[in-house]
Amino acid sequence: xxxxxxxxxxxxxxxxxxxxxxxxxxxxxxxxxxxxxxxxxxxxxxxxxxxxxxxxxxxxxxxxxxxxxxxxxxxxxxxxxxxxxxxxxxxxxxxxxxxxxxxxxxxxxxxxxxxxxxxxxxxxxxxxxxxxxxxxxxxxxxxxxxxx
Numbered sequence: 001x002x003x004x005x006x007x008x009x010x011x012x013x014x015x016x017x018x019x020x021x022x023x024x025x026x027x028x029x030x031x032x033x034x035x036x037x038x039x040x041x042x043x044x045x046x047x048x049x050x051x052x053x054x055x056x057x058x059x060x061x062x063x064x065x066x067x068x069x070x071x072x073x074x075x076x077x078x079x080x081x082x083x084x085x086x087x088x089x090x091x092x093x094x095x096x097x098x099x100x101x102x103x104x105x106x107x108x109x110x111x112x113x114x115x116x117x118x119x120x121x122x123x124x125x126x127x128x129x130x131x132x133x134x135x136x137x138x139x140x141x142x143x144x145x146x147x148x
Contacts, residue, residue, distance in 0.1 A: 013146040020139045028096040028134040035139040041122040048098035055104040056097035060084040062107030068127040069148035095135035
């Protein structure tokens with residue numbers, strides 16, 4: 001199954017990857033909080049940064065494919081892109097995507113490893129990043145924790 005494949009491919013850090021069914025209607029930030037809390041991560045409430053679908057894909061492939069501290073390649077970019085596209089295809093459209101910091105800048109096409117970017121942690125790890133995509137009745141969570 002795709003979830004297990006994503007978790008198995010990233011061989012360092014801790015990976016959380018789940019699809020959370022959410023049959024009730026609520027605001028998407030509340031559903032994002034409920035989804036991350038269901039897997040033991042901290043809720044961000046109004047701290048969530050809404051990102052476009054293209055930025056969500058870039059962030060998800062970046063956190064899956066690279067170590068957050070050293071930027072070392074863990075999963076080749078094309079493979080990470082494919083896995084992330086498959087994951088988000090499982091979330092009913094339209095969906096709203098969130099992250100916890102300036103990760104779109106970090107993993108952007110012309111981005112260099114940057115100092116001074118900011119993020120709100122969901123864990124006690126040195127670095128954590130990912131995406132939460134809230135669709136109709138289903139939320140995808142892809143979260144990675146690394147030590148620097």
